[in-house]
Amino acid sequence: MTLLQLFLSFLQIGAFSFGGGYAAVPLIQGQIVNQHGWLTMSEFTDLITISQMTPGPIAVNAATFVGIKIAGIPGALVATLGCILPSCVIVTLIARLYLKYRNLALLQGVLGSLRPAVVSMIASAGISILISAFWGADAVIAFATTNWSMIVIFLLCLVLLLKCKLDPILVMVLAGVINLVLSVIRV
Amino acid sequence: MKQEKRSRILLRLFLSTLSLSAFTFGGGYVIVTLLKKKFVDEYHWIEEAEMLDLVAIAQSSPGAIAVNGAIVVGYKLAGMIGAIVAIIATIIPPLVIISVISVFYTAFRDNFLVSKLLQGMQAGVGAVIASVVWQMGADVVRSKSTASLLIMAAAFAATCFFGVNVVVVVLVCAALGVVRTLLHRKEDL
Numbered sequence: 534m535t536l537l538q539l540f541l542s543f544l545q546i547g548a549f550s551f552g553g554g555y556a557a558v559p560l561i562q563g564q565i566v567n568q569h570g571w572l573t574m575s576e577f578t579d580l581i582t583i584s585q586m587t588p589g590p591i592a593v594n595a596a597t598f599v600g601i602k603i604a605g606i607p608g609a610l611v612a613t614l615g616c617i618l619p620s621c622v623i624v625t626l627i628a629r630l631y632l633k634y635r636n637l638a639l640l641q642g643v644l645g646s647l648r649p650a651v652v653s654m655i656a657s658a659g660i661s662i663l664i665s666a667f668w669g670a671d672a673v674i675a676f677a678t679t680n681w682s683m684i685v686i687f688l689l690c691l692v693l694l695l696k697c698k699l700d701p702i703l704v705m706v707l708a709g710v711i712n713l714v715l716s717v718i719r720v
Numbered sequence: 721m722k723q724e725k726r727s728r729i730l731l732r733l734f735l736s737t738l739s740l741s742a743f744t745f746g747g748g749y750v751i752v753t754l755l756k757k758k759f760v761d762e763y764h765w766i767e768e769a770e771m772l773d774l775v776a777i778a779q780s781s782p783g784a785i786a787v788n789g790a791i792v793v794g795y796k797l798a799g800m801i802g803a804i805v806a807i808i809a810t811i812i813p814p815l816v817i818i819s820v821i822s823v824f825y826t827a828f829r830d831n832f833l834v835s836k837l838l839q840g841m842q843a844g845v846g847a848v849i850a851s852v853v854w855q856m857g858a859d860v861v862r863s864k865s866t867a868s869l870l871i872m873a874a875a876f877a878a879t880c881f882f883g884v885n886v887v888v889v890v891l892v893c894a895a896l897g898v899v900r901t902l903l904h905r906k907e908d909l
Contacts, residue, residue: 593787643894686843
């Protein structure tokens with residue numbers, strides 16, 4: 534039953550994430566955190582962080598990570614299969630049509646309308662990640678509960694990424710190290 | 721003779737997609753560029769123009785771009801079997817790497833140092849996503865397309881404030897894209 538649920542969840546993630554990269558993040562959050570509660574918000578954020586630092590698509594990494602946590606190696610295999618199955622069917626179908634007719638106008642038209650929506654959906658997922666980082670996974674959002682050092686680290690990282698164009702992996706490691714050093718000093 | 725050549729192609733396909741998947745950081749857009757380098761510039765198995773269209777298919781189909789890229793290249797070179805070989809080669813590295821990491825993760829998550837490191841990285845990954853959104857959003861704004869801006873605003877309100885399922889947003893926008901493309905085509909005729 535769990536295996537079937539894993540399969541169906543990742544099937545949806547595979548079928549509805551358009552545009553690559555972070556496009557899968559809001560879908561993974563919806564299925565894994567909000568709908569099934571397989572990961573907490575902070576585990577989910579850790580997963581995205583780990584995915585960033587390892588090779589491989591975020592969705593496949595998430596499938597393996599969640600699959601193993603919920604149902605061991607079979608879970609990882611089933612979830613990964615679910616996540617790539619829509620690609621297999623849809624991509625080979627389109628490739629076959631393309632090799633026959635050589636026309637991609639409709640497909641690119643659809644993508645043109647999806648792209649702005651994908652930006653917004655990634656933004657929404659990013660906001661929930663930041664809320665969890667600033668106020669803890671299930672804490673109330675209030676002035677007193679705010680983790681100020683996290684906000685400072687976030688702003689610093691943003692400057693390093695946008696102004697200094699540093700590598701994202703480097704910036705994330707830096708963020709981790711700064712927080713570690715701050716916590717050790719405080720203890 | 722032909723049989724032997726085919727199996728050699730499959731082996732080369734397997735090994736090159738495996739190594740690309742294992743060593744490419746930075747997501748699908750990077751991997752399709754490397755696929756092009758390998759199969760167009762190095763092996764000369766695919767024509768440049770055709771590869772551009774195959775990449776477009778990989779980028780505009782649902783799912784991970786790295787997986788889609790492997791499928792189109794594999795399918796183009798050796799049909800269904802080629803696609804399956806390329807997929808397996810592409811998912812082996814993340815499957816193995818994340819399996820190992822997830823074992824360590826559960827063992828180390830409660831360690832004070834590791835948890836502080838991961839906590840800080842949450843702010844870092846939040847910043848990475850924010851910068852990606854900033855860049856992608858700036859592209860949409862720069863396109864000066866009213867329709868795109870409306871879609872962006874509506875999708876943000878729907879997912880962030882009204883908790884609309886992402887799948888619904890995707891389906892609505894895809895339908896909108898079909899209608900827009902068909903209307904454009906009519907104007908052109």
